[in-house]
Amino acid sequence: QQQVKQSPQSLIVQKGGISIINCAYENTAFDYFPWYQQFPGKGPALLIAIRPDVSEKKEGRFTISFNKSAKQFSLHIMDSQPGDSATYFCAASTNAGGTSYGKLTFGQGTILTVHP
Amino acid sequence: DSGVTQTPKHLITATGQRVTLRCSPRSGDLSVYWYQQSLDQGLQFLIHYYNGEERAKGNILERFSAQQFPDLHSELNLSSLELGDSALYFCASSVGRANTEAFFGQGTRLTVV
Numbered sequence: 001q002q003q004v005k006q007s008p009q010s011l012i013v014q015k016g017g018i019s020i021i022n023c024a025y026e027n028t029a030f031d032y033f034p035w036y037q038q039f040p041g042k043g044p045a046l047l048i049a050i051r052p053d054v055s056e057k058k059e060g061r062f063t064i065s066f067n068k069s070a071k072q073f074s075l076h077i078m079d080s081q082p083g084d085s086a087t088y089f090c091a092a093s094t095n096a097g098g099t100s101y102g103k104l105t106f107g108q109g110t111i112l113t114v115h116p
Numbered sequence: 117d118s119g120v121t122q123t124p125k126h127l128i129t130a131t132g133q134r135v136t137l138r139c140s141p142r143s144g145d146l147s148v149y150w151y152q153q154s155l156d157q158g159l160q161f162l163i164h165y166y167n168g169e170e171r172a173k174g175n176i177l178e179r180f181s182a183q184q185f186p187d188l189h190s191e192l193n194l195s196s197l198e199l200g201d202s203a204l205y206f207c208a209s210s211v212g213r214a215n216t217e218a219f220f221g222q223g224t225r226l227t228v229v
Contacts, residue, residue, distance in 0.1 A: 034217070043118065043206050043220035044159070089159065095214045102147065102214035103172055106159040 004092050006107025013114050019077040021110045023090035026071065030092040034104070035064065035075045038087045047088075048075075080114045087111050119143065120209050120221035128227045134195040137224045141188055141209030147171075148190040149218060150182055153204040165190055166213050197228045 034049035091104040119142035150162040161174035165184035
Protein backbone atom coordinates (compact mmCIF):
# COMPACT_ATOMS: atom_id res chain seq x y z
CA GLN A 1 0.00 0.00 0.00
CA GLN A 2 3.02 2.23 0.37
CA GLN A 3 4.13 1.88 -3.22
CA VAL A 4 4.13 4.49 -5.91
CA LYS A 5 4.25 2.95 -9.37
CA GLN A 6 5.83 5.02 -12.13
CA SER A 7 5.81 4.51 -15.86
CA PRO A 8 7.40 4.40 -18.34
CA GLN A 9 10.88 3.37 -17.20
CA SER A 10 12.39 5.26 -20.09
CA LEU A 11 11.11 7.78 -22.59
CA ILE A 12 12.56 9.23 -25.77
CA VAL A 13 11.08 12.43 -27.11
CA GLN A 14 12.02 14.77 -29.93
CA LYS A 15 12.86 18.37 -29.16
CA GLY A 16 9.67 20.41 -28.96
CA GLY A 17 7.53 17.40 -28.12
CA ILE A 18 5.51 16.63 -25.01
CA SER A 19 6.91 14.27 -22.40
CA ILE A 20 4.38 12.50 -20.21
CA ILE A 21 5.24 10.45 -17.13
CA ASN A 22 2.59 8.69 -15.08
CA CYS A 23 2.37 7.59 -11.46
CA ALA A 24 -0.19 5.63 -9.51
CA TYR A 25 -0.56 5.14 -5.78
CA GLU A 26 -2.67 3.05 -3.43
CA ASN A 27 -2.38 4.76 -0.07
CA THR A 28 -5.35 7.12 0.19
CA ALA A 29 -3.61 8.89 3.07
CA PHE A 30 -1.08 10.38 0.65
CA ASP A 31 -1.76 14.09 0.39
CA TYR A 32 1.35 15.64 -1.09
CA PHE A 33 2.75 14.71 -4.50
CA PRO A 34 6.05 16.23 -5.66
CA TRP A 35 8.09 15.56 -8.76
CA TYR A 36 11.87 15.55 -8.70
CA GLN A 37 14.43 15.86 -11.49
CA GLN A 38 17.82 14.24 -11.12
CA PHE A 39 20.88 14.71 -13.32
CA PRO A 40 23.77 12.22 -13.18
CA GLY A 41 25.95 12.79 -10.13
CA LYS A 42 23.49 15.23 -8.58
CA GLY A 43 20.82 15.04 -5.94
CA PRO A 44 17.12 15.09 -6.81
CA ALA A 45 15.84 18.62 -7.35
CA LEU A 46 12.24 19.55 -6.61
CA LEU A 47 10.44 20.50 -9.82
CA ILE A 48 6.82 20.96 -8.93
CA ALA A 49 4.36 19.60 -6.37
CA ILE A 50 0.61 19.29 -5.98
CA ARG A 51 -1.85 18.67 -3.19
CA PRO A 52 -5.11 16.75 -3.80
CA ASP A 53 -7.37 19.77 -3.48
CA VAL A 54 -6.51 20.79 -7.05
CA SER A 55 -6.56 18.76 -10.26
CA GLU A 56 -3.82 20.58 -12.11
CA LYS A 57 -0.82 22.76 -11.39
CA LYS A 58 1.36 24.45 -13.96
CA GLU A 59 4.77 26.01 -13.57
CA GLY A 60 6.36 27.13 -16.80
CA ARG A 61 6.65 24.14 -19.14
CA PHE A 62 5.87 21.66 -16.34
CA THR A 63 2.33 20.62 -15.46
CA ILE A 64 1.06 18.11 -12.91
CA SER A 65 -2.33 16.54 -13.57
CA PHE A 66 -3.95 14.87 -10.58
CA ASN A 67 -6.87 12.41 -10.57
CA LYS A 68 -7.85 11.69 -6.98
CA SER A 69 -10.55 9.13 -7.78
CA ALA A 70 -8.17 7.11 -9.97
CA LYS A 71 -5.28 7.64 -7.54
CA GLN A 72 -3.07 8.74 -10.40
CA PHE A 73 -0.98 11.77 -11.21
CA SER A 74 1.21 12.67 -14.12
CA LEU A 75 3.92 15.11 -15.18
CA HIS A 76 3.70 16.79 -18.55
CA ILE A 77 6.73 18.57 -19.96
CA MET A 78 5.73 20.82 -22.82
CA ASP A 79 8.16 21.87 -25.55
CA SER A 80 10.71 19.35 -24.29
CA GLN A 81 14.35 20.42 -24.62
CA PRO A 82 17.61 18.43 -24.69
CA GLY A 83 18.44 20.06 -21.34
CA ASP A 84 15.42 18.29 -19.86
CA SER A 85 17.17 14.95 -20.37
CA ALA A 86 17.36 13.55 -16.85
CA THR A 87 15.73 11.04 -14.54
CA TYR A 88 12.36 12.06 -13.17
CA PHE A 89 10.88 10.73 -9.96
CA CYS A 90 7.35 11.07 -8.69
CA ALA A 91 6.83 10.85 -4.97
CA ALA A 92 4.10 10.94 -2.37
CA SER A 93 3.88 11.60 1.32
CA THR A 94 1.30 11.87 4.05
CA ASN A 95 0.73 14.20 6.93
CA ALA A 96 -0.94 11.38 8.87
CA GLY A 97 0.91 9.97 11.85
CA GLY A 98 2.67 6.66 12.14
CA THR A 99 5.65 5.23 10.35
CA SER A 100 4.87 6.99 7.08
CA TYR A 101 4.82 10.44 8.63
CA GLY A 102 6.71 12.94 6.53
CA LYS A 103 8.65 10.49 4.43
CA LEU A 104 8.64 10.62 0.65
CA THR A 105 7.78 7.37 -1.10
CA PHE A 106 9.36 7.51 -4.54
CA GLY A 107 8.45 5.92 -7.83
CA GLN A 108 11.16 3.94 -9.60
CA GLY A 109 12.09 6.81 -11.91
CA THR A 110 11.83 7.57 -15.62
CA ILE A 111 14.89 8.22 -17.73
CA LEU A 112 13.93 10.94 -20.20
CA THR A 113 16.00 11.54 -23.31
CA VAL A 114 15.15 14.49 -25.51
CA HIS A 115 16.74 14.32 -28.95
CA PRO A 116 17.76 17.58 -30.68
CA ASP B 117 22.50 24.72 -5.20
CA SER B 118 19.84 23.40 -2.82
CA GLY B 119 21.50 24.78 0.29
CA VAL B 120 21.86 21.29 1.78
CA THR B 121 25.50 20.32 2.29
CA GLN B 122 26.69 16.75 2.49
CA THR B 123 30.20 15.55 3.24
CA PRO B 124 32.12 13.71 2.05
CA LYS B 125 31.10 13.50 -1.60
CA HIS B 126 32.84 10.18 -2.11
CA LEU B 127 33.87 7.49 0.33
CA ILE B 128 35.65 4.22 -0.36
CA THR B 129 36.02 1.82 2.51
CA ALA B 130 36.50 -1.85 3.24
CA THR B 131 33.95 -4.38 4.39
CA GLY B 132 33.48 -4.46 8.14
CA GLN B 133 34.41 -0.82 8.59
CA ARG B 134 32.36 2.04 10.01
CA VAL B 135 31.76 5.42 8.36
CA THR B 136 29.97 8.64 9.24
CA LEU B 137 28.14 10.76 6.70
CA ARG B 138 27.39 14.35 7.55
CA CYS B 139 24.56 16.64 6.51
CA SER B 140 23.99 20.35 7.09
CA PRO B 141 20.40 21.33 6.32
CA ARG B 142 19.27 24.56 4.70
CA SER B 143 19.21 27.51 7.02
CA GLY B 144 15.92 27.49 8.93
CA ASP B 145 14.99 23.91 8.10
CA LEU B 146 14.21 21.77 11.14
CA SER B 147 13.63 18.44 9.38
CA VAL B 148 16.38 16.21 8.08
CA TYR B 149 15.71 13.05 6.08
CA TRP B 150 18.14 10.38 4.96
CA TYR B 151 17.60 8.35 1.79
CA GLN B 152 19.56 5.59 0.13
CA GLN B 153 19.66 5.34 -3.65
CA SER B 154 20.73 2.16 -5.40
CA LEU B 155 20.10 0.86 -8.89
CA ASP B 156 17.95 -2.05 -7.78
CA GLN B 157 16.05 -0.39 -4.89
CA GLY B 158 15.65 3.16 -6.15
CA LEU B 159 15.30 5.93 -3.57
CA GLN B 160 14.52 4.43 -0.18
CA PHE B 161 13.67 6.37 2.95
CA LEU B 162 15.89 5.60 5.91
CA ILE B 163 15.08 7.97 8.75
CA HIS B 164 13.60 11.39 9.60
CA TYR B 165 14.58 13.78 12.34
CA TYR B 166 12.71 16.91 13.30
CA ASN B 167 14.37 19.44 15.59
CA GLY B 168 16.58 16.83 17.16
CA GLU B 169 13.98 14.11 17.62
CA GLU B 170 13.51 10.99 15.57
CA ARG B 171 10.13 11.17 13.81
CA ALA B 172 10.00 8.19 11.49
CA LYS B 173 12.05 5.21 10.47
CA GLY B 174 12.04 3.38 7.20
CA ASN B 175 13.79 0.16 6.28
CA ILE B 176 16.95 1.20 8.05
CA LEU B 177 19.28 -1.62 8.98
CA GLU B 178 20.20 -2.11 12.62
CA ARG B 179 23.83 -1.52 11.59
CA PHE B 180 22.85 2.00 10.61
CA SER B 181 22.06 4.81 13.02
CA ALA B 182 21.57 8.53 12.83
CA GLN B 183 21.20 11.57 14.99
CA GLN B 184 20.43 15.26 14.69
CA PHE B 185 22.44 17.63 16.81
CA PRO B 186 21.32 20.86 18.55
CA ASP B 187 22.72 22.92 15.65
CA LEU B 188 20.42 20.79 13.42
CA HIS B 189 23.15 19.10 11.41
CA SER B 190 22.77 15.36 11.14
CA GLU B 191 25.05 12.37 10.91
CA LEU B 192 24.34 8.94 9.50
CA ASN B 193 26.54 6.19 10.92
CA LEU B 194 27.00 3.00 8.96
CA SER B 195 28.82 0.14 10.65
CA SER B 196 29.93 -3.40 9.84
CA LEU B 197 29.77 -2.39 6.21
CA GLU B 198 28.93 -4.94 3.54
CA LEU B 199 29.37 -4.83 -0.21
CA GLY B 200 25.62 -4.35 -0.58
CA ASP B 201 25.76 -1.09 1.35
CA SER B 202 27.46 0.55 -1.62
CA ALA B 203 25.03 3.24 -2.74
CA LEU B 204 24.35 6.93 -2.91
CA TYR B 205 23.19 8.36 0.40
CA PHE B 206 21.18 11.55 0.27
CA CYS B 207 20.18 13.95 2.94
CA ALA B 208 17.18 16.21 2.46
CA SER B 209 15.84 19.01 4.59
CA SER B 210 12.54 20.81 4.92
CA VAL B 211 11.18 23.50 7.12
CA GLY B 212 8.25 21.55 8.54
CA ARG B 213 7.55 18.13 9.97
CA ALA B 214 5.81 16.77 6.90
CA ASN B 215 4.49 17.56 3.48
CA THR B 216 6.62 20.60 2.92
CA GLU B 217 9.16 21.11 0.19
CA ALA B 218 12.14 18.85 0.72
CA PHE B 219 15.50 19.85 -0.74
CA PHE B 220 18.19 17.29 -1.37
CA GLY B 221 21.93 17.53 -1.01
CA GLN B 222 24.40 16.33 -3.60
CA GLY B 223 24.77 13.00 -1.89
CA THR B 224 27.62 10.85 -0.63
CA ARG B 225 28.66 8.03 -2.90
CA LEU B 226 29.75 5.13 -0.68
CA THR B 227 31.74 2.31 -2.19
CA VAL B 228 32.47 -0.70 -0.03
CA VAL B 229 35.27 -2.91 -1.34
